[in-house]
Amino acid sequence: MTLLQTLPAAAQPDPSFHLLALVMGWTVTILIGAFALAIIYKMIKGDINLMYLIAGADGDASLSRFQFLIFTFVIALGLFLIVLSQQPSPAFPSTIPGGILALLGISGASYVTSKAVDANAAKPPASETNIVVPAAAAPAGQTTNVIVPAAAQENNAAG
Amino acid sequence: METLMTFARYELGSLLAILMAVVAFQMLTGRINTRGVISEKTSSGIGSVSPSRLQLLLFTGAFAFYVVSQVIQLRQFPEIETKWLMMLGGSHSVFLGGKGLSLILNQTQNKKED
Numbered sequence: 350m351t352l353l354q355t356l357p358a359a360a361q362p363d364p365s366f367h368l369l370a371l372v373m374g375w376t377v378t379i380l381i382g383a384f385a386l387a388i389i390y391k392m393i394k395g396d397i398n399l400m401y402l403i404a405g406a407d408g409d410a411s412l413s414r415f416q417f418l419i420f421t422f423v424i425a426l427g428l429f430l431i432v433l434s435q436q437p438s439p440a441f442p443s444t445i446p447g448g449i450l451a452l453l454g455i456s457g458a459s460y461v462t463s464k465a466v467d468a469n470a471a472k473p474p475a476s477e478t479n480i481v482v483p484a485a486a487a488p489a490g491q492t493t494n495v496i497v498p499a500a501a502q503e504n505n506a507a508g
Numbered sequence: 509m510e511t512l513m514t515f516a517r518y519e520l521g522s523l524l525a526i527l528m529a530v531v532a533f534q535m536l537t538g539r540i541n542t543r544g545v546i547s548e549k550t551s552s553g554i555g556s557v558s559p560s561r562l563q564l565l566l567f568t569g570a571f572a573f574y575v576v577s578q579v580i581q582l583r584q585f586p587e588i589e590t591k592w593l594m595m596l597g598g599s600h601s602v603f604l605g606g607k608g609l610s611l612i613l614n615q616t617q618n619k620k621e622d
Contacts, residue, residue: 374512378519385523392530399531399540409554410545412561412603416568422528423572427579429524433517434583448588452571452596459600463607470611 405467413463420456424449551614560606567599 391397403418405411432439534540546565548558571592578586 410542
């Protein structure tokens with residue numbers, strides 16, 4: 350209570366703090382813009398290969414990945430528009446309706462399930478499974494001959 | 509501070525728009541592989557057009573358009589009725605069921621050939 354009484358009624362913002370916030374704001378904004386531009390430039394140039402952006406493990410396009418990409422873009426665009434439209438200054442929405450979360454949940458769950466089905470399809474049948482049996486240890490006192498191929502010997506000599 | 513906020517708005521909007529445009533352009537020009545997106549996948553490769561995939565693609569497009577149009581109109585995320593969510597869930601279930609069934613049929617066929 351004593352502390353509250355000692356505080357001024359309307360605290361004046363420190364001008365140097367305002368300047369610091371402004372500098373930090375510009376720095377972060379320019380940095381994010383530069384990073385994003387660099388990524389987009391590399392995408393356009395082809396250094397970042399997007400060929401398999403919506404492809405499955407087999408290399409063909411996957412509808413589950415495609416719908417996940419579409420909903421991701423839709424939610425990102427929607428969130429951007431909503432944040433900008435908040436008054437008096439841009440702000441995140443206070444609540445996100447359950448329907449939107451359910452939409453994302455359905456989309457994500459479908460993607461994961463589809464991936465699980467693909468992984469199961471890629472698994473080889475039981476008859477083709479390779480079983481590696483470790484070699485038995487040599488009994489004590491018995492000499493083990495190791496035959497080194499000629500190519501390996503040449504490599505060792507060169508090294 | 510006003511200048512910074514205006515700059516940030518234009519920057520984020522532009523970057524998001526450019527990113528979407530790059531992905532859309534690369535899909536249309538074939539640099540992003542879209543081969544077989546609505547086709548059935550068989551053990552011998554890509555088969556014919558799959559109805560379950562086609563209906564999911566149409567549902568996805570319709571839902572995406574609905575959400576974006578509502579956000580532009582209301583300036584907030586729309587409340588989506590449960591029946592529409594159930595329809596979307598059903599659409600995804602049909603797609604996944606078809607995919608699972610196709611997998612089982614392919615495996616059965618492979619066993620018979622062996």
